[in-house]
Amino acid sequence: MNLDEYQERLYVGGKDRLYSLSLEHINENYKEVQWPSTEQQVEECYKKGKDESECSNFIRVLHHYNRTHLLACGTGAFDPVCAFIRTGYLSQERAFQLEPQKVERGRGRCPFDPNSSVISTFTGGELFVGLYNDFWGNDATFFRSMGHLSHIRTEHDDDRILKEPKFVSSYMIPDNEDKDDNKIYFFYTEKAVEGDTGMQAIFSRVGRVCANDIGGQRMMVNKWTTFLKARLICSVPGPNGIDTYFDELEDVYMLNSRDNKNPEIFALFSTTSNIFKGYAICVYHMASIREAFNGPFAHKEGPEYHWSVYEGKIPYPRPGSCASKVNGGHYSTTKDYPDEALRFARSHSLMYEPIKPAHKMPILVKADGKYNLKQIVVDRVQAEDGQYHVLYIGTDNGIVLKVITIYNQETDTMEEVILEELQVFKVPVPILSMEISTKRQQLYIGSSSSIVQVKTHQCEIYGTACADCCLARDPYCAWDGITCSRYYPVGTHSKRRFRRQDVRHGNAVQQCFGQQFHEETLEKTEELFAYGIEKNSTLLECMPRSLQSKVVWFVQKAHEIKEEVKTDERVVKTDFGLLFLKLHRMDAGVYFCQTVERSFVHIIKKITLDIVDEEKVDDMFNKEEEDEPVQKIPCPVQANVPHATKHWYKEFLQLIGYSNFQKVEEYCEKVWCTDRRRKKLKTSQNKWKYGNPQDRKQKVKPEHYRTPRHITGL
CATH class of the missing domain: 2.130.10.10 (YVTN repeat-like/Quinoprotein amine dehydrogenase)
Structure with a gap:
């Protein structure tokens, strides 16, 4: 990937093609150039013993040649080639096309093997490359070519210079103002x-x-x-x-x-x-x-x-x-x-x-x-209490870790603060490349098959409470008196002077409770009801906003004092909440999810858990309707419930461990598929109104649709 802030484009080299993507929205107004290997190149590649996965033109070198052209080099089916790609001037109509008359041999500029490591830097009209410069992948060298200077390389077969290297990166860094000393x-x-x-x-x-x-x-x-x-x-x-x-x-x-x-x-x-x-x-x-x-x-x-x-x-x-x-x-x-x-x-x-x-x-x-770390980009961020380096680390399973580290000079130690764990690909795949646009505050993350665009900061996920925003310790974000929003240093275009932020210490007590901050100081405790079937499993979900929080569970059973939940082989603490692998009647009670972070204690969820006997569930489905016979109409499950299937409830019941589907089908038929669509079903805790399925959907909070792990909550 090659990031061009001037042209406002992200250029990407792939298999037999190149892409030009908009930095604003990578999936809009993109352009593509086809650049496959010739039939002769592919045929020769097969004759040399290579297979179909290798005999293509994989773009491995991509640089700005000048304001109007890119230099691109590919493996050319084990016969390296280079070409110029016209991008045009920013003021002109957007161009992106290969100039076939300028295609030339690419040996010394691009490796033969698409899986071989390669690094390159283009500066002063010269291309500096570290690569394996032969068909068999034995000749490792640092090579210079293209400009007015002569081609030059390291010594052949000299292990004192290079011995089976893995090339990682290269840069031109000047020592002083004299360009001859670069x-x-x-x-x-x-x-x-x-x-x-x-x-x-x-x-x-x-x-x-x-x-x-x-x-x-x-x-x-x-x-x-x-x-x-x-x-x-x-x-x-x-x-x-x-x-x-x-x-x-x-x-x-x-x-x-x-x-x-x-x-x-x-x-x-x-x-x-x-x-x-x-x-x-x-x-x-x-x-x-x-x-x-x-x-x-x-x-x-x-x-x-x-x-x-x-x-x-x-x-x-x-x-x-x-x-x-x-x-x-x-x-x-x-x-x-x-x-x-x-x-x-x-x-x-x-x-x-x-x-x-x-x-x-x-x-x-x-x-x-937990992770295999593969890629890194860094942003320098100015916060209220100084500058911080925000590290974005790509893993081999499609996760990006957003981390800051804080050096304590008194103890000579480093503190690590994980701000976010972002699952950027639907399927866990290795992250192969990352670029960051500090101008647009965007990350561009590449795998073998796709590119993802992610914002460097999402202050809104920390909520509207001062304490949660402060405890997050995200240098991008501060509480402005209303919500957790983007922090701007004094003198920038931010008009709000009222800010609460403490990245180094995350002291929410001092920042948020030292003044009169009304109800916005603390996120209110969320109260929920949950039902579990005896001898089956259930999850009491609780995920704090801050990854630094330690979660402690307490339970209060009937006529007993509140005490900490004891975990064992049956009751397990997970990153998503408290998991009961096999429910007992004695598990019924009120559960408190309490977070502790830097001496700041807060109960964020209160969940009342009721245990239902499995036999009573069967009896509920066996119970016949006492009302007069009703006229059947077409079942609205498929027609009126978005993305629903006829047997959507089976997946849910399998999830909670229930398997008597025949009785469930009879029951759901009576509830959903009658002309009396305003029937009320009463339970001991709630009254759910079964009208139009869209009315029922509105009873569920939107945040419950975020990820599949919320299914149990529904």
């Missing part, structure tokens, strides 16, 4: 041998080259002369000084700041351990990255020696430095570099000091096995 940074994971144990380890790396590198004159011709790499560390301190390392790099996001020379790098890691599966997110400052590359080189005398600091003489110009005025201006190009400097650069590409994260620890660690 550098390209590659983030990847590879097999490394610098561990003293002699075992093959997996390390995450940052590789770096000068953008204007054109290779050497007599040696390293058309090869990178400025390539250096350093280890990227993300670890948790352990007992006895033994750290737990997260070495497998999953994704990287560069968060720009006002100073384009010093962005923040957010990296998502996983463990390579066979003992447990865990994930961590570390943040890196460019000062730490530059410090590692300006530090000592790693050196190893021979196979039997340990890696150590190189203490000999370092040639001039220092390996890894660019031919620029900042570095003295003694060399106009890398072709002028002396052979001594090139020889040293070839044998000493690894830096000795690793790159360590801010605070020397991760900002987030997940080792509960």
